[in-house]
Amino acid sequence: MSSQEHEATAPVGVGILGAGPVTQAIHLPSLARLRDILEVRHVMDVDPAVAESVAARVGARFGTSMEELLADPAVEIVAICSPHQFHAAQVIAACRAGKKAVLCEKPFAMNGEEAAAISAVSAETGVPIIVGAMHTFDPGWLAAEAAWGTLPAQVHTVRSSIVLPPNPRFEDFATEIVGRTPPPARDTTDGEAVRAMLTGGVMGLAIHDLPLVRRFTPDFADVAVLHAETVEPFGYVISLRAGATTIELRAAMNGTWEPSWTFEAIGDDAALSIDFTPSYVHAGSATARIRTQHSTTVLGPYGHNGYEGEWRRLAGIARGTETAPDAETLIHDLEFALAIAAAAASAGSAARGAKAPQETRA
Template sequence: MNLSSRHEPARRLGVGILGAGPVTQAIHLPALARLRNILEVRHIMDVDESVAESVAARVGAAASNSLDALLADPRVDIVAICSPHQFHAEQVIAACKAGKKAVLCEKPFAMNAEEAARISAVSAETGVPIVVGAMHTFDPGWLAAEQAWGDFPEQVHTIRSSIVLPPNARFEDFATEIITRPAAAQPDYSDIEVIKDMLRGGIMGLAIHDLPLVRRFTPDFDQIEVLQARHVRPFGYVVSLRTPSRTIELRAAMNDTWKPEWSFEAFSDDEALRIDFTPSYVQAGSAVATFTRGTVTTSFGPYDHNGYEGEWRELAALAAGAKQPPSAKTLIDDLTFALDIAEATAARADADHAAREGASA
């Protein structure tokens, strides 16, 4: 099964990247280097001009500290938005209005449903397709399983996302020489507001990679209830959820583990799917999907590229007009699903904390 050669454009398309932090340096630039036959980094913007210049020098691109300068660069066909979350919506809208061919926005692409609706309207008005960087939905292992599972999603009753990783910095340093990264603060674990923010951050920064997969198996996703929400130190979560027809478990821990593991599982009475993803910063090919129906087990993968490279291939095809853009409704539903879980998780933690405080009073 060759998933790597579909819809490749005839000429190289220019890429401009907003934000030159660790994700750009350790994930996107290595992925784009493997796709230099179809994509070329031509402009890198960062508010710290020295960082922009240093990162741009690695790939022979122009550098600036101005959004307007990047958007005005006629050599840029595709804009990748890798800036802090709060700037995403306005930058996506600006890129669409600048007449670019496609936009990649790191997750989340908006901070609320109102911003998402504005983005959808501008994308429809300008005809500029938008891809959200939930890389697992572009992984060839996931896509191969999706093509083979038939009516399995309708039969599923239990879904589980499990993530065990070392801190991002370890993988970043393995992948490249990071020029700069934000300083880490020591959280106050006794403050419930800190814990709630960390749980929200875990859902919107880590679980969000798998939540579009979860939603694929959750038809009643708009009726979600959080049964348990627990913060795992130093960074992680255990969240149990249910809908009228599904049980969902989200688990993550980032610590000093030596062996990373990232898996997604779904179960019905007679079938089971397990997907083992490679860690985000490891350029080691695709996930491996294992689908079991009765006594028969079928495996898919590994293929020669991961979901990050897959999303760039998708962007190139969209920019070249070789594929239809994703549904705006799908993007908005994925976002609201994640936001609802993040807020319900924080509310559950708050209620449990208040109950403990009341019991000890």
């Protein structure tokens, strides 16, 4: 076998920045099912014990230095799974290191300026970026996109509804977690705490579905939040308009016995509903249903979920057999999420001190 043939068939090397629960319970199991095309070769975490423990599971190098990982020639794809505030700087550094592709967990930036800087560096270096909004890579969603015809033009209502137990329940089912940090306690009667919870809910949970929402709301510049409130112990209820489309975002994380993650887009003559598997459950794809007055088309479930789908896409990008998502789309998805988060936080905190609901524009 020639060196070129070997390069085309050998697994693509992966380096991971941040070895927390998402890496341990989601990405490593996904990558374990793709060992013929992807191989974890370097794991970095600021906690050396966590880095060593997680790397040992896959026989990879470990360390506490981002620079050392980026300088490792065995690393061809970089996955950024660190806390949000480090994402932009690490994406830019990975691009400048000349890697073949970068996966960044959502959100890939915390404001428009960071997003613009990332886009500029990606264009300058030619390094493509994928953002880890996994539902956009789910085979059930992709099959629905290919089959729904004129549905986006007629949709008037979009709903995202999420009911889940706290993440540790699924994390502990998936793997043995090391180095878990307990979430901070919040006073839900405090206006600033409400703002933080609504911002975190949108940017940490709703953001998985917001790229799907935006598929049906091309006129997203004028976002009006009609109502926003938190749900105990953690969750949100947000009602908004984007252009002529009504959007409902609901989530509750509690001790529920039956997790549910659904997405709906309802039009005049047709409707789409999708049942997604919870993030930490490695149980195949979503199931989509497209309904009209005369028929129901069921799509899925397929053999893998969106997390595995994004890794398959990354491997194809690294090998030059697939194209990367459009950078402008990623930026608009982020701007949409930031606008909703800011307006929901403002409306939610204002409602704590006012009797009448307020409309807040982004």
